[in-house]
Amino acid sequence: MVAADEFEEILKQVRQFVRNRVVPREQEIADSDAIPDDLRRQAADMGLFGYAIPAEYGGLGLDITQDVRLGFEFGYTSLAFRSMFGTNNGIAGQVLVGFGTEEQKGRWLPSLASGEVTAAFALTEPEAGSDPSGLKTTAAPDGDGWVIDGGKRFITNAPIAGLFVVFARVRPADAAGSGIAVFLVPADAPGVAVGPKDSKMGQEGAWTSDVTFTEVRVGADALVSGEVDAGFRAAMTVLARGRLHMSAMAVGLMERALDESVAFAAHNRQGGRPVGDYQLVQAMLAEQKSLCMAGRAMAAEAARLWLTGEDRRLAPSATKLFCTESAGRVADLAVQVHGGSGYMRGVPVERIYRDVRLLRLYEGTSEIQKLIVGRELMRGARA
Numbered sequence: 001m002v003a004a005d006e007f008e009e010i011l012k013q014v015r016q017f018v019r020n021r022v023v024p025r026e027q028e029i030a031d032s033d034a035i036p037d038d039l040r041r042q043a044a045d046m047g048l049f050g051y052a053i054p055a056e057y058g059g060l061g062l063d064i065t066q067d068v069r070l071g072f073e074f075g076y077t078s079l080a081f082r083s084m085f086g087t088n089n090g091i092a093g094q095v096l097v098g099f100g101t102e103e104q105k106g107r108w109l110p111s112l113a114s115g116e117v118t119a120a121f122a123l124t125e126p127e128a129g130s131d132p133s134g135l136k137t138t139a140a141p142d143g144d145g146w147v148i149d150g151g152k153r154f155i156t157n158a159p160i161a162g163l164f165v166v167f168a169r170v171r172p173a174d175a176a177g178s179g180i181a182v183f184l185v186p187a188d189a190p191g192v193a194v195g196p197k198d199s200k201m202g203q204e205g206a207w208t209s210d211v212t213f214t215e216v217r218v219g220a221d222a223l224v225s226g227e228v229d230a231g232f233r234a235a236m237t238v239l240a241r242g243r244l245h246m247s248a249m250a251v252g253l254m255e256r257a258l259d260e261s262v263a264f265a266a267h268n269r270q271g272g273r274p275v276g277d278y279q280l281v282q283a284m285l286a287e288q289k290s291l292c293m294a295g296r297a298m299a300a301e302a303a304r305l306w307l308t309g310e311d312r313r314l315a316p317s318a319t320k321l322f323c324t325e326s327a328g329r330v331a332d333l334a335v336q337v338h339g340g341s342g343y344m345r346g347v348p349v350e351r352i353y354r355d356v357r358l359l360r361l362y363e364g365t366s367e368i369q370k371l372i373v374g375r376e377l378m379r380g381a382r383a
Contacts, residue, residue, distance in 0.1 A: 001061065001062075001063045001066075002060060002061055002062055002063075002066060007062065007066050007069075010051075010060065010062075010070075011066075011069060011070065011073065013046065014046070014048070014070055014073050014074075015073050017042070017043075017046065018073050018074065018076055018077050018081075019076065019077075021039065021042065022039060022077045022078065022081050023076070023077050025039070026077060026078045026348065026351070027346060029078050029080055029081070029204065029205040030078070030204045030205065030351060031204075032205070033197075033204045033205055033207075034205050035080060035081060035084050035205050039081070040084060040115070043081075043084065043085060043115070044085075044114065044115035047059070047060045047113075048085050049085040049088050049089070049112065049113060049114060049115035050088065050089065050093075050109075050112060050113025050114065050115075051067070051070060051089055052067050052089035052090070052093065052094070052097075053088070053089065053093055053097060053109055053112060053113040054097065054109070057105060057106070057109035057110050057113055058109065058110040058113035058114060059089075059109070059113040063307055064241065064244060064303045064306045064307050065300070065303040065304055065307050067089070067244070067245055067248075067303070068244055068245065068247070068248040068299050068300060068303040069248070069300075070248075071244075071245045071246075071247075071248025071249050071251075071252060071299075072248050072251055072252045072255070072296065072299075073252060074248075074249060074252060075248060075249035075250060075251060075252020075253040075254075075255075075256070076252045076253070076255060076256045077256070078203075078204075078205060078351075078355070079203050079206060079249065079253070079355050079358075080203055080204060080205030080206035081205075082249060083156060083157070083203070083205075083206035084118075084157075084205075084206075085115065085118075086156070086245075087118070087119050087120055087121055087156055087157050088112040088113070088115070088117075088118060088119050090121075090238070090241075090242045090245055091121040091165075091238045091239060091241075091242045091363070092112075092119035092120060092121040092163075092165045093109070093112050093119055094237075094238040094241060094242075095121070095165050095182060095224060095234050095238055096108055096109055096112075096165075096184075096224070097109070098234065098237060098238065099182070099224050099225045099230055099233075099234045099237075100184075100224055100225065101221075101224075101225060101226055103221065104184060104221070104224065108163060108184065111162075112163075116162075117162035117163055118157050118160050118161050118162055118163075119157075119161060119162070119163045119164075119165060120155050120156060120157045120158050120161035120163070120164050120165065120211075121155070121156070121165050121238075122152040122155050122158075122164045122165060122166040122167065122185075122211055123135075123152070123167045123235055124152060124153050124154050124155065125137060125150070125151065125152055125153055126151070126153055129365075130364045130365050130367075130368040131368070132167060132180065132232065132235050133173070133178070133180075133232075135150075135167060135168065135169045135180060136150055136151075136169070137149065137150025137151065137152065137166070137167065137168040137169065137213065138150055138168055138169050138170070139168035139169070139170050139181055139183060140170070141170075142217060144219065144220050145217055145218055145219045145220055145222070146183065146217070146218050146219075146220075146222065146223065147215055147216065147217050148166060148168050148183060148185065148191075148213045148215075148216040148217075148218065149213055149214060149215060149216070150168060150212070150213055151210060151211070151212045151213070152166070152210065152211045152212075152213075153210050154198065154208050154210075154362075155208060155209060155210070155211050156206065156207070156208050156362075157207060157208075158194050158195075158207070158208060158209045158210075158211050159194055159197055159207045159209050160207065161187050161194075162186065162187050162188075163184060163185070163186060163187060164184075164185045164186075164187060164192070164211065165182060165183075165184060165185075165224075166182065166183045166184075166185045166213065167180055167181070167182050167183075167231050167235060168180070168181055168182075168183060168231070169181075170228050171228075176229065177228070177229030177232070178229055178231070178232035178233075179228075179229065180229070180231035180232040180235070181223060181224070181227075181228045181229070181230065181231040182223075182224040182230060182231035182234050182235070183218055183222045183223055183224065184218075184222045184224060185213070185216060185218055185222065189216050189217075189218065190216065190217070191213060191214040191215050191216035191217070192211065192212075192213060192216055193211070193212045193214065194209055194210075194211050195209045195210035195211065195212070196209060197209050198210075200358075201354050201357060201358070202351065202354030202355040202356075202357065202358065203354075203355050203358055237312075239363055239364060240312055240313060240316045240317070241306065241312075241316070242363045243316040243317060243319065243320035243363055243364060243369075244299065244302055244303050244306060244316050244319060244320075246320055246323075246324065246359060246362075246363050247295070247298070247299040247302070247316075247319045247320050247322075247323035247324070248299050248303075248323075249359065250295065250320075250323040250324045250326070250327035250356070250359050251292065251295040251296050251299055251323055251327075253327050253330075253331070253352060253355070253356055253359075254288070254291060254292045254295060254323075254326065254327045254330040254331075255292050255296075256348070256352065257288065257327075257330050257331050257333075257334040257349055257352050257356075258285070258288045258289060258292055258330065258334070260334060260338075260348050260349050260352075261284070261285055261288060261333070261334045261337040261338070261349070262276070262285060264337060264338050264341070265281055265282075265285060265337055268341075275337070275339075281337060284333045284336060284337050285337065287329075287330075287333060288330045288333050288334070291326040291329060291330050292330065294322070294326070295322065295323040295326050295327075298318075298319050298322055298323065299319055299323060301315075302315040302316060302318075302319040313372065313376055314372070314373055314376040314377070317364070317368075317369040317372040317373050317376075318369070318373050320363070320364065320369050321366055321369035321370060321373065324356075324359040324360045324366065325360060325366060327356045327359055328356055328357065328359075328360060331349065331352050331353045331356045332353065334349040334352065334353070335349050335350065335353050337349075
């Protein structure tokens with residue numbers, strides 16, 4: 001854990017970078033569907049590719065409460081910016097941090113922390129999204145290694161990845177475990193093929209694509225933790241942790257939408273008066289502000305509960321459900337406050353409206369979060 005005063009300086013620098021360097025280039029990112037190279041280099045120099053990776057492997061070593069506070073800042077701008085280094089710190093990198101052997105950590109984490117290598121979390125398939133139990137990708141023993149076959153879909157950062165963290169079924173689920181393992185597969189391994197970039201509704205600059213694995217051979221040292229049944233546990237753990245970061249991103253995006261709404265309401269006029277003078281517009285601003293405050297408090301508290309170990313299941317899901325659904329509402333209100341202007345390309349709230357929609361889908365849909373929360377409540381009642 002980074003000391004409080006040191007973290008406050010990191011947070012200040014990130015806030016200034018996001019608002020002074022990234023925000024002014026949001027349209028450039030959207031138009032080019034890419035993060036400019038100079039912003040990538042600056043992010044790497046600031047340690048952002050490894051902020052959640054332990055210091056002994058070259059990262060900043062921030063804990064989850066600090067991670068969430070950074071997430072508030074990252075969410076304030078184009079979500080593609082955070083996506084560039086998000087998998088290194090989040091769902092892909094945390095598989096290594098939490099479940100990798102010392103050899104695996106030493107081999108990969110320093111490169112992830114520096115930004116030399118981008119990792120991709122290869123879990124989702126056409127028939128397995130929020131629920132990984134439906135995995136069709138297989139890994140079969142082959143001498144002292146494994147052969148992986150299958151296909152993945154919507155894999156973030158796949159077009160630029162140097163490492164795929166691949167989940168595969170080694171046997172049907174049985175009394176011994178889930179039968180799902182996770183492997184470290186270099187992107188240049190023979191048999192790995194990355195499809196063209198997906199064309200998405202929003203989040204331009206955050207690249208996703210399909211990935212296929214055709215008789216991809218990896219050594220025994222590619223099996224994360226060295227245990228066949230570690231895959232399902234690793235997936236559930238890192239996804240739950242990632243939900244806290246997604247919640248923080250949603251809060252940051254809500255706060256940006258609110259700021260854009262207030263600025264528009266204060267400076268644009270209808271009938272000779274600022275639109276913000278009208279009470280129904282003020283009511284929309286009040287609803288936005290309330291959701292922002294509630295989301296920020298909820299995400300901070302859920303991160304605290306994760307750090308102490310008090311709740312690593314229900315709270316992340318409830319928080320992601322509330323924050324991402326609220327972000328959709330705040331973005332919708334932001335467009336409404338802007339009126340017809342909010343429907344025009346090039347206006348920040350129009351982009352935010354499109355970008356925010358994905359937050360309710362990835363790393364577990366809102367429906368999956370409801371199932372998790374409901375199940376945990378009933379489990380607690382039975383106990």
